[in-house]
Amino acid sequence: MMNIAHYVPLSPLLAFVINIIFGRKLKSASAAVAIAASIGSLILSVKVYQGLSFGYGSYHLGQWLTINGKALNFGIIVDPLTVMMLLIVSFIGTLILIYSTGYMHGDIRYSRYFAYISLFMSSMLGLVLSDNFVMLLICWEGVGLCSYLLISFWHERPAAVAAGIKAFVTTRIGDTGLLIGMLILFFTCGTFYFCDLATVKGPEPLMTLAAILIFTGAMGKSAQFPLHVWLPDAMEGPTAVSALIHAATMVAAGVYLVARCFPLFVAHPIALETVAVIGAISALMAASIAVVTNDIKRVMAYSTISQLGLMMLALGVGGLSAGTFHLMTHAFFKALLFLCAGSVIHAVGTQDIQKMGGLFSTLKITSSTFIVGTLALAGIFPFAGFWSKDEILITAWNNHHPIFFGVVLLTSFLTAFYMGRLIFLVLFGKSRSDLHPHESPASMTVPLIVLSLFACFVGFIGSPLKEAGRMEAGVETYWIMLASSVVSISAIFLAYFVYLRGFLPVSIRSRFKGLHDLLSHKYYIDEFYDFIFVKPCALLCRMAYSFDFHVIDGLVNLVADLAQSVSGVLRKFQTGFAQNYLLVQALGLVVIIIWLLKI
């Protein structure tokens, strides 16, 4: 093992510092700085990967704090899971930075954008390298901050600002859970280190509670039900940001956290069950909403929630390797799909898929890569998504969870259906409005091509955690492959007939109107939250504000005035006359002596 892993996050951090301080002078060179730093991280990550064959574990760079008599070190963990994340983040990050040079061209805060992305990459790389909860939490908040800054990057738009706040507040609810969970763990078992999780013992049900609370943090970050509401709104940010942060990397941090704490969850079946159930609900719910959504980026967002739900479900049925494998493949094809969506939006200037259509003829490269991404997400053989989804199915089946097995099949049906709908509405058929699309510049199409190659082939690598007990795909599981393929392909055909051929009688449509309304209102969850939480909160805030304004501020002002007037009186003693000074000094001495002699 080579102890160079801690240099990986430093190079984007340096790029952030340079861009934030000298950004205005650097102008477009700021992109070059960020890309160079990102490539530096990528090279280092590859080196760390090569070092992995010499064994792995954690090492520390020195002591940081002492808490309750226990030393907390700057600890770095290097194992296959971390290295997989390092490679994903630095590789996709590099591609997205390159893509951004085209996508953000001419933006007034160009250098600021690259500074934030660099900061994000640094925090994300630090997050996966931390070997304890405290450092993880710091980086965790760091990525959250960057997500907030980048969602509201175009802060002239009120919707972007609102979305940023929503994302921040919603994930913060989860973060609080994570903080409480890790503190419970610390106070009962006395450790912040991940490597101790396999052996910790503590009183029940406190430990289960701790595990579930840690999972709440993951729910917030990975946009799982019921904390999923921020992710669709987060699409207000630049599309490249959505691809990097809200599809490939940051939202996967929740899945990473559960995978990192996997021994803890395995030891507490109720917590593991919770993970699976929440994952299943998110997967199904988000996939069904995606079927009726008309905003191309929001379709992607719901698809992301659904796929993250599948990863959680995989972990929840005991499939550590299946879950992380899907995390890896998803990172590539979902980043690809987002970038394609960005390229489409760049070309046509709208996000409404009902206004698009027939773009294949003009956007050749974008469309081909888009189709590759779709096939990968839909899980068609032999694209990346097929392999990882198959592994989830096999795990669910072998671990005797027929219901979750059914959920995964149903989700993959819905997934293939809404992706088919997207493809047929956007790329094929006739143009439904007066658009003049044009293909994007090379800086945007090259990352698309690279990512689409990965979306084709990354599935063959197999799960990075094979040692952790990958199911041997015996003959008896071939029917699962077959079943999932049949389901996906039939869903795409159904979409083809419904959306391209208009093969849906009006009578049937009207019968599903109620369901359609329910879905297009996203199960009324936002409205529910608004009524239950937001409105009362706002009322409370107004009351607190008036209390603060009149009572607290009044007191503070009173104290401040008092201090000022005392200051004025005391200042009079400082006359500038040496005689007075000497008098004060001598009197002071005398007073002290009198006081002491009386005691």
Place this chain on the structure above:
Amino acid sequence: MVDLQYLYPELVLFGFALISLIWGVLSSNKSLIASLAFTGLICALLLLPSTFDASTSAFSGLLVGDGFSAFFRALILLATALIIMLSMADLDILDEDKGEYYFFLLSLAVSLMLAVSSRNLLMIYVSVEAVSVLSYILVAYFKRDVFSSEAGIKYFLFGALSTGVMLYGISLLYGIFGNLDLLSISAAVAKASVVSPVFLIAIVFVLGGMAFKCSLVPFHMAAPDAYQGAPTPVSAFLSVGPKAMGFALLIRFLFTGDSPLIVQWSCLAQALAMITMTVGNMIALKQTNVKRMLAYSSIAHAGFMLIALAVGTSLGIKAILFYLFVYVFMNIGAFGSVIYTNREEISQYAGLSRKNPYAALMMTISLLSLAGLPPLSGFMAKFVVIAAAVQSKFYALAIVAVLNSVLALFYYLKIIKMMYLSKEDDASPLNISSVLTLVLTLTLVANLFLGIWPHGAIQWITLP
């Protein structure tokens, strides 16, 4: 000869002081003198580790070579090095005759080093007197400037009174115990069953002399005038060097021996700590001159450190030493920013962030560190002091300390508000120099580093 080896850093430093004096007279190239003085400091700093040996005492017990004196000698050398760099950039000093200036500065450093490494009251007195005389000269260094001369005279009057009182106390102690070594005095005190009034008065007098050097209330009166009138680098040095010496002497005096004096004197220290903090902060609120405000702020900080002294535990002493170490960087950072911005009135700072963002940032970081906001080193320093107080159940002290921190925030933020939020613009030119940029960047790095990773520095501090 073995005894002399202990003094190598001081001897080398004094040698360089003499050379710079002679150089100033003989040569017309005066810009080299500062570099010469700086070289001397580096040499002394390099020689310092070789003299550190916990068991040695040199010159029949006049000087001791424990970790405590090593810490303070290093601290003083470090502060002097930073001050010399500040002096290189100060416009007013550039105009004056420099040879003497660096001679006085280096001699002051030597006297301070001797004072902190002694356990004998006579030696302490002689060094303190040397420190005082050199300080008067440096404060009044601008001979043609009325304020500088006035400040020098005032500082002299107070210094004379304080050292006079201290000498009187020392003579009383000698009269009672027939000895000037602190170890024997403490042993004798432990044996005596009744505390006589003369002894009490003697102690108060000695403490009074030391308190003047720390600028504790009510011995603080001269400090603001002196800081305001003195050349800015000298003000910076006075707020760091003699203050460190004052605390070193207080710790030596109160903590030596198996039954240290602090047990009986904690009460007085607590009272003075509270009064000093509050008075310093209160008066600082209404100041309009930055140097004067920093003078009151340094009084308040002395009060803060006195808390840890009053606590009287080993954690308390560690807290003081760490505080002093951190204080060197934040206060020199603040004074350095004053030199860099070339502004003494707070109102002149209006709109500085637009005119020179670097200067405004450096000032802000130093002030926020002085105010004690995390993650800067000032926060850590205050945190350790309050932790020491809470650990020993001095809750009242801790509460007063926290309240005072809030009070202090107000006047520090006033300047920051002026720099960042004020729409006005002050046209006075800045004093941009590369040496100064280096010093400020150094203090910034130290401020951040010690705040985020204080563990190393705290571990490095060894106890007497």
